[in-house]
Amino acid sequence: MAKRIAILGGGTAxxxxxxxLARQLSHEIRKGEAEVLLISNTDRHxxxxxxxxxxxxxxxxxxxxxxQKSLVHRLVTMVYDDVEKIDVEKKELLSKRNRYAxxxxxxxxxxxxxxxxxxxxKEITYNFYTPEGAEKLRxxxxxxxxxxxxxxxxxxxxxxxxxxxxxxxxxxxFRRRNMRDKVELLYTxxxxxxxxxxxxxxWALPEFEKRNIQYxxxxxxxxxxxxxxxxxxxxxxxxxxDLLISIPAHKGAPVVxxxxxxxxxxxxxxxxxxxxxxGHDDVYVIGDxxxxxxxxxxxxxxxESETLTHNLISRIRGLPETKLYDGRVACFLENSLGxxxxxxxxxxxxxxxADTSELIHWFKAMYNELxxxxxxxxx
Amino acid sequence: xxxxxxxxDARGSFCPGPLMELIKAVKGSQVGDxxxxxxxxxxxxxxxxxxxxxxxxxxVYSEKEGDYWKxxxxxxx
Ligand SMILES: Cc1cc2nc3c(=O)[nH]c(=O)nc-3n(C[C@H](O)[C@H](O)[C@H](O)COP(=O)(O)OP(=O)(O)OC[C@H]3O[C@@H](n4cnc5c(N)ncnc54)[C@H](O)[C@@H]3O)c2cc1C
Numbered sequence: 001m002a003k004r005i006a007i008l009g010g011g012t013a014x015x016x017x018x019x020x021l022a023r024q025l026s027h028e029i030r031k032g033e034a035e036v037l038l039i040s041n042t043d044r045h046x047x048x049x050x051x052x053x054x055x056x057x058x059x060x061x062x063x064x065x066x067x068q069k070s071l072v073h074r075l076v077t078m079v080y081d082d083v084e085k086i087d088v089e090k091k092e093l094l095s096k097r098n099r100y101a102x103x104x105x106x107x108x109x110x111x112x113x114x115x116x117x118x119x120x121x122k123e124i125t126y127n128f129y130t131p132e133g134a135e136k137l138r139x140x141x142x143x144x145x146x147x148x149x150x151x152x153x154x155x156x157x158x159x160x161x162x163x164x165x166x167x168x169x170x171x172x173x174f175r176r177r178n179m180r181d182k183v184e185l186l187y188t189x190x191x192x193x194x195x196x197x198x199x200x201x202x203w204a205l206p207e208f209e210k211r212n213i214q215y216x217x218x219x220x221x222x223x224x225x226x227x228x229x230x231x232x233x234x235x236x237x238x239x240x241x242d243l244l245i246s247i248p249a250h251k252g253a254p255v256v257x258x259x260x261x262x263x264x265x266x267x268x269x270x271x272x273x274x275x276x277x278x279g280h281d282d283v284y285v286i287g288d289x290x291x292x293x294x295x296x297x298x299x300x301x302x303x304e305s306e307t308l309t310h311n312l313i314s315r316i317r318g319l320p321e322t323k324l325y326d327g328r329v330a331c332f333l334e335n336s337l338g339x340x341x342x343x344x345x346x347x348x349x350x351x352x353x354a355d356t357s358e359l360i361h362w363f364k365a366m367y368n369e370l371x372x373x374x375x376x377x378x379x
Numbered sequence: 380x381x382x383x384x385x386x387x388d389a390r391g392s393f394c395p396g397p398l399m400e401l402i403k404a405v406k407g408s409q410v411g412d413x414x415x416x417x418x419x420x421x422x423x424x425x426x427x428x429x430x431x432x433x434x435x436x437x438x439v440y441s442e443k444e445g446d447y448w449k450x451x452x453x454x455x456x
Contacts (some may be wrong), residue, residue: 196396264407293392293400347391
């Protein structure tokens with residue numbers, strides 16, 4: 001009987017891992033000793049960092065979407081189904097129409113902005129964290145005639161740099177359209193500086209000051225009044241806006257919440273080194289779905305997939321698991337529509353932003369195209 | 380000594396960082412709960428009390444243990 005590795009979720013983490021496994025286990029899969037089953041509830045694969053470029057009308061949304069089937073290695077068993085329950089005791093996944101038994105499970109179901117987390121938010125906010133949101137924001141920005149744009153942030157959210165990037169890019173976008181003087185930009189952040197990482201806050205602050213981007217720290221939202229167009233904070237203050245862009249707290253996938261596997265927000269307790277679900281030797285968690293205190297980012301998923309590929313192959317071959325994940329994350333930091341910086345860090349090494357340059361921005365633009373090689377497990 | 384309701388191991392967390400992990404945990408807790416954060420970042424011993432004071436919560440303790448800090452906070456509202 002083939003040992004079945006089931007991967008739930010065909011986003012960045014799940015697709016990269018499935019392809020890497022299929023390629024390296026091709027011998028075992030052909031002999032019927034192993035199977036890599038990838039289950040996704042959508043047949044489209046979206047490169048989410050593209051949303052930022054959609055919002056600024058740099059590229060259409062379609063540019064960042066490919067059919068999932070075009071990315072999956074032929075030795076992966078690809079199934080499109082919406083799994084409703086993960087049963088780690090019986091070792092099976094259940095959907096309306098099927099039951100999938102597994103030997104090893106990898107949960108790669110991602111994280112999702114919760115626009116219901118703050119009362120009033122979903123009625124009035126714009127966002128760039130969903131495909132529809134990015135297009136709607138693009139259209140709004142294109143017709144914006146002036147006024148106050150406010151950016152509000154709650155935790156946890158994926159891609160911790162994106163709110164800062166969108167703000168710097170908004171500044172450049174309106175400068176390029178000769179209307180920066182008509183736009184007031186107010187960036188807000190829940191703690192005492194403009195980014196959780198001190199070195200990143202130190203990198204961005206001089207840009208904010210130089211470019212007249214206002215900011216408010218210790219900004220913790222309580223509610224939003226869609227009629228009055230104000231954000232109300234925990235200290236009782238009301239902050240008016242003309243256009244609101246929200247990055248709300250994220251949650252894990254509904255299937256994780258429904259299966260009772262995660263914490264109250266649906267993030268799964270995960271061992272930071274082995275990436276196993278705490279207390280379960282045959283269940284792994286990868287990408288945004290973990291509760292690890294590290295960035296929810298595609299690069300995190302990429303590096304985690306290297307560890308899991310190695311260890312899962314070892315298990316299939318009856319060898320001990322020897323690789324540990326070291327907490328590695330890499331992030332581009334867009335400083336405008338034309339230049340950028342870059343950070344890389346792990347559990348033991350703090351980040352230090354590279355000097356901002358056009359070259360790094362160009363590299364990011366390249367990566368936006370090269371991503372498909374990552375998803376295919378080739379890079 | 381107060382009972383710790385929730386523990387957050389944020390050692391090795393640079394981004395989003397221990398304070399952001401604490402904010403997340405406080406949001407998901409009840410008033411009166413005590414949340415303990417482990418942090419390997421020296422900045423936390425300053426960051427966390429500042430945020431706690433600003434938000435009107437309460438520091439329970441902040442102590443160094445070997446190469447990390449153990450900080451506990453009571454949710455007050
Ligand atoms: C605006 C924006 C900018 C970003 N910029 C960057 C960046 O510059 N660099 C970076 O590294 N990262 C960036 N990210 C973050 C990155 O996109 C995510 O961290 C990454 O996609 C996480 O991968 P994942 O596989 O864990 O989750 P996802 O890619 O979200 O995939 C989860 C998959 O699981 C599927 N699924 C969920 N539930 C079920 C179910 N019940 N049954 C079947 N399938 C299911 C979903 O359909 C989805 O396909 C950005 C994100 C956004 C939104």
